[in-house]
Amino acid sequence: MSDSEISDALARRLSQFVDEDLLAWCERHNLVRYAAEGDDAGEIVEVVAPPVLLLGPGGDDVRALPNPDALGYPVKRLGEMSLDDYHLFVLRWLTRAVDAGLCRCMVCRQSVRNDAPDEPWDGIFVDKELVCWLIIHFDCKRGLAREFKGRHPFELTPRPPESFDVSRD
């Protein structure tokens, strides 16, 4: 593959599950990261990395952002959402993901459960080089900073987000 084919493939891979409305909303809230990649002809290709959800520390745990409109989220339409509104939507989606047994703590790697009141978890928004929401036990928060060393948005391969029922809390 030429460099330009690699850039195109990377751009497609990073944003393939994020529709235009959601990408535009992310851009309005400064949540998208960009990289410039040069191709063979010396052209600069812009690669766009939308935020992701991290259901755990592994490569298979990366999800593209879900669009609340596509899931019938009843509280607010995406176009009317502030970042705080979207946080609430993501927390509801993550709660369903925990119910489904899909989630592991970013720090201790142990499974996260809703039926373990002595091991409460939180969904955390991180807005650094990598923009993401992730899941972590309350008691593991101190270890979070080191998990982000070397994590780069352009090296992740998101999978499509599950279509959870977000019609109620």
Ligand SMILES: [Zn+2]
């Ligand atoms: Zn933990």
